[in-house]
Amino acid sequence: MSAVPADARPRLARGVKLAEDRVRGGWNVLAPERVLKANATTVEILKLCDGERTFHEIVDELAARFSADPVRIETDAGALLADLRAKRMVEL
Amino acid sequence: MLAELTHRCPLACPYCSNPLDLDKREEELDTETWLRVFQEAAALGVLHLHLSGGEPASRRDLEDLIAGAAQAGLYTNLITSGIGIDRARLDRLASAGLDHVQLSIQDTDEDEADRVSGYSGSHRRKRAFADAVNQVGLPLTINVVLHRGNIARMRDLTAEAIELGARRIELAHTQYYGWGLTNRAALMPSRDAVEEARRTVAGLREETAGSIVIDYVLPDYFARYPKPCVNGWGRQSLNVTPRGRVLPCHAAESIPGLDFWNVADHSIADIWRDSPSFSAFRGTDWMQEPCRSCARKDIDFGGCRCQALALTGDPRNADPVCVLSPHHETVAALVEQSSTEQGFVMRGRSPAKAHPS
Ligand code: SF4
Ligand code: SF4
Numbered sequence: 001m002s003a004v005p006a007d008a009r010p011r012l013a014r015g016v017k018l019a020e021d022r023v024r025g026g027w028n029v030l031a032p033e034r035v036l037k038a039n040a041t042t043v044e045i046l047k048l049c050d051g052e053r054t055f056h057e058i059v060d061e062l063a064a065r066f067s068a069d070p071v072r073i074e075t076d077a078g079a080l081l082a083d084l085r086a087k088r089m090v091e092l
Numbered sequence: 093m094l095a096e097l098t099h100r101c102p103l104a105c106p107y108c109s110n111p112l113d114l115d116k117r118e119e120e121l122d123t124e125t126w127l128r129v130f131q132e133a134a135a136l137g138v139l140h141l142h143l144s145g146g147e148p149a150s151r152r153d154l155e156d157l158i159a160g161a162a163q164a165g166l167y168t169n170l171i172t173s174g175i176g177i178d179r180a181r182l183d184r185l186a187s188a189g190l191d192h193v194q195l196s197i198q199d200t201d202e203d204e205a206d207r208v209s210g211y212s213g214s215h216r217r218k219r220a221f222a223d224a225v226n227q228v229g230l231p232l233t234i235n236v237v238l239h240r241g242n243i244a245r246m247r248d249l250t251a252e253a254i255e256l257g258a259r260r261i262e263l264a265h266t267q268y269y270g271w272g273l274t275n276r277a278a279l280m281p282s283r284d285a286v287e288e289a290r291r292t293v294a295g296l297r298e299e300t301a302g303s304i305v306i307d308y309v310l311p312d313y314f315a316r317y318p319k320p321c322v323n324g325w326g327r328q329s330l331n332v333t334p335r336g337r338v339l340p341c342h343a344a345e346s347i348p349g350l351d352f353w354n355v356a357d358h359s360i361a362d363i364w365r366d367s368p369s370f371s372a373f374r375g376t377d378w379m380q381e382p383c384r385s386c387a388r389k390d391i392d393f394g395g396c397r398c399q400a401l402a403l404t405g406d407p408r409n410a411d412p413v414c415v416l417s418p419h420h421e422t423v424a425a426l427v428e429q430s431s432t433e434q435g436f437v438m439r440g441r442s443p444a445k446a447h448p449s
Contacts, residue, residue, distance in 0.1 A: 013231065014231050015192045015230065015231030017191065019139075021139075023136070030191075031192075032140075032191075032194065033169075088259045088304075
């Protein structure tokens with residue numbers, strides 16, 4: 001079972017930004033007083049968290065795009081989003 | 093990067109960390125210079141811009157400054173007392189690109205809060221401001237400076253922050269330099285109160301998980317080892333004063349003999365790389381014993397330079413909060429001293445007016 005319900009529509013909380021780092025390269029998740037370096041997987045997941053797509057659709061889309069096992073993606077993306085939710089950086 | 097836009101402020105908190113010697117309005121940097129500084133900072137790799145003061149809303153060009161910072165790609169955080177920003181202005185700040193608001197509250201008890209801030213009705217206005225922030229939809233952090241007078245009310249303060257709609261609360265003990273040092277005797281809590289606070293925070297974190305994030309900053313006089321100096325002098329942070337001096341840290345001007353460069357004469361990148369004040373305590377080469385041969389020197393960087401100076405007379409000494417410091421006794425004695433001092437010396441007021449009863 002995933003930490004995130006299939007019909008949740010995750011999005012970054014207001015005040016949290018996914019931004020490209022023009023000086024150091026890569027991407028960051030910026031929140032007040034916090035910077036999380038986002039790895040490539042995280043970036044792909046968060047880019048799809050637009051508050052429109054359901055978690056189920058996000059998992060399907062990623063699985064299709066990277067021809068990966070949806071169960072594995074559901075676990076990883078679910079863990080990431082649950083963690084960011086606990087930090088109040090993502091809303092479900 | 094912290095931009096102190098102005099030293100002007102309608103409040104007068106006794107733990108204010110602004111220098112005792114305030115920059116005057118006519119000396120403040122103009123809009124254009126700030127905008128250039130924001131561009132240069134972003135190009136250097138700065139991610140967050142904290143707009144503070146004094147009260148940043150005292151700057152009438154705050155809207156333009158936020159717009160410029162957002163355009164430069166900076167994450168903008170407004171640190172405010174909430175006074176001087178009505179709903180209409182907040183709307184303008186939000187559409188200029190403001191990302192986050194940090195509101196300081198003094199206490200949950202209205203009279204006490206007003207006594208501490210030296211401004212009557214301030215607490216009610218802060219509540220109204222928090223409502224406005226929520227209506228506009230901006231994320232809110234509540235900031236509380238803890239001291240002897242409010243440390244027992246952390247639970248209420250957290251409940252209040254949740255009620256105000258905050259996503260995060262920062263409970264930070266007073267730092268003892270600037271006004272905080274002047275008022276140390278009246279501000280410093282007892283050891284028991286600090287122990288109690290530590291337990292309260294642990295409990296609160298569990299109880300409020302999912303509704304608010306609690307950031308708790310330990311009072312460093314009570315720790316074994318000092319806190320790392322903002323992750324190292326000249327490693328991550330810089331501070332621009334109202335008239336454009338660039339400091340490695342907020343309190344660095346208290347250290348005599350440091351040469352601070354001004355944005356009027358140099359770019360942010362040059363100041364960061366080459367100015368003598370940034371090089372002075374960067375890395376670990378400047379250290380003397382016990383830090384020089386200590387295994388923790390890359391963890392805490394010897395603690396706070398300003399505190400080392402204030403309490404030992406030499407900024408190159410280990411922060412005397414450290415148990416390994418030969419000056420540690422000074423700190424230990426201060427902690428044990430059970431002072432009954434209650435009066436505050438207010439920033440910008442005469443002591444006589446400090447008790448509006
Ligand atoms: S001796 Fe210096 S480096 Fe070592 S813990 Fe103390 S302050 Fe930190
Ligand atoms: S020197 Fe002290 S006041 Fe300055 S940044 Fe370091 S820890 Fe903070």
